Amino acid sequence: MKTEVLIIGQGISGTWLSYYLEKSGIDHFVIDQENPHTASRQAGGLINPVTGRNKVKTWLADQLLPFCRTAYVEMGACLEVAVIESKPIIECFGNPEAAALFSRRVSENPNYLEIPSHSPIQLDLFHNCHEVGLIRPAYLVNVQSLLSSWRNRLRALEKIGAYNFDVHQLKETNTGFTYKDITCNRVIFCDGARIQERQISSTIPLAPTKGEALILKIPDLPPSFVYKNKLTLLPLSSPGYWWAGSSYEWSFDHANPTSSFKEQTVSALEKWLAIPFEVVEQRAAIRMGTMERRPLVGFDSPEKKMGSTQWIGYQRLFASPLLCPSVSRKFSKGNRH
Numbered sequence: 001m002k003t004e005v006l007i008i009g010q011g012i013s014g015t016w017l018s019y020y021l022e023k024s025g026i027d028h029f030v031i032d033q034e035n036p037h038t039a040s041r042q043a044g045g046l047i048n049p050v051t052g053r054n055k056v057k058t059w060l061a062d063q064l065l066p067f068c069r070t071a072y073v074e075m076g077a078c079l080e081v082a083v084i085e086s087k088p089i090i091e092c093f094g095n096p097e098a099a100a101l102f103s104r105r106v107s108e109n110p111n112y113l114e115i116p117s118h119s120p121i122q123l124d125l126f127h128n129c130h131e132v133g134l135i136r137p138a139y140l141v142n143v144q145s146l147l148s149s150w151r152n153r154l155r156a157l158e159k160i161g162a163y164n165f166d167v168h169q170l171k172e173t174n175t176g177f178t179y180k181d182i183t184c185n186r187v188i189f190c191d192g193a194r195i196q197e198r199q200i201s202s203t204i205p206l207a208p209t210k211g212e213a214l215i216l217k218i219p220d221l222p223p224s225f226v227y228k229n230k231l232t233l234l235p236l237s238s239p240g241y242w243w244a245g246s247s248y249e250w251s252f253d254h255a256n257p258t259s260s261f262k263e264q265t266v267s268a269l270e271k272w273l274a275i276p277f278e279v280v281e282q283r284a285a286i287r288m289g290t291m292e293r294r295p296l297v298g299f300d301s302p303e304k305k306m307g308s309t310q311w312i313g314y315q316r317l318f319a320s321p322l323l324c325p326s327v328s329r330k331f332s333k334g335n336r337h
């Protein structure tokens with residue numbers, strides 16, 4: 001089989017690349033081994049315009065928020081599924097200091113932050129919630145639905161192979177590459193945490209972190225908002241189901257869910273929620289980041305035959321590195337593997 005571009009990985013990064021190649025009429029083939037325990041398949045999918053305790057504006061938020069919204073709406077229309085929803089974030093203040101800090105930030109970021117005069121929710125849903133702040137616009141991306149719908153489309157077009165890609169079997173030719181029976185001009189790795197298995201990683205300051213989350217049933221929590229204190233509660237598409245997360249662990253022995261995360265999160269939820277909840281599932285994955293905490297895209301040789309993207313969910317922004325040339329980083333020359 002001959003194709004222009006071979007994409008390795010169909011997480012959010014490979015899906016965007018495949019979508020934009022299709023839009024541009026560029027023939028491509030995707031190899032993804034369909035592992036459910038990867039970052040895109042475990043992520044909350046929140047696009048938040050501010051980040052951290054100090055509510056600093058997310059990197060390039062003014063440009064990327066409207067861009068992401070339009071792009072996800074277009075993808076959803078193409079796939080006939082709802083991919084993105086506007087979902088304001090409610091932050092519950094347990095003490096006057098937290099409320100005062102938020103209100104100082106409102107004056108810096110009035111486009112994204114507000115202290116509403118009347119709370120849009122019943123405060124007694126939560127213990128010790130005296131006042132709320134509102135973060136908007138914020139969006140929730142249904143990543144699972146997007147990835148599986150795009151995968152179905154690729155499958156129908158016979159443009160995806162569901163198997164492990166073994167980089168040692170990739171052979172360079174005068175015009176491009178061969179991989180088993182595939183001949184292509186370019187290879188783009190969108191392989192998430194598995195970038196570490198390739199030697200190219202030595203040229204990028206990689207910073208993997210583990211994230212854990214719980215899936216909960218909270219039938220009485222209104223799903224029109226995302227709720228935040230130290231944890232984030234995101235409504236899932238099945239009514240009454242919620243995603244609670246996530247941890248940000250720099251040091252870890254394995255990528256599996258842990259009982260300690262579950263215990264700590266349940267204890268935090270018991271202190272926070274004044275309504276019943278039930279844990280139905282535990283999730284975990286490694287997110288690949290860089291020390292710079294920026295999305296990254298680049299070719300690793302001047303001939304531009306092989307490249308990588310790393311989709312950094314930094315500051316919770318599902319934005320495409322592929323469309324942000326200003327963030328592209330050229331990998332060092334001569335490190336093509």
Ligand SMILES: Cc1cc2nc3c(=O)[nH]c(=O)nc-3n(C[C@H](O)[C@H](O)[C@H](O)COP(=O)(O)OP(=O)(O)OC[C@H]3O[C@@H](n4cnc5c(N)ncnc54)[C@H](O)[C@@H]3O)c2cc1C
Binds near residue numbers: 010190309316
């Ligand atoms: C718990 C958790 C919560 C998160 N929440 C958010 C959030 O709310 N908002 C946000 O913006 N970000 C969030 N993130 C971060 C975000 O999920 C990641 O930044 C993003 O999903 C990375 O996407 P990716 O496509 O680069 O990599 P991945 O999702 O890891 O995709 C890589 C794909 O490549 C495949 N692959 C790799 N190597 C091979 C191979 N050799 N052969 C075949 N297939 C291969 C894998 O199976 C996988 O399907 C979260 C992360 C975690 C872990």
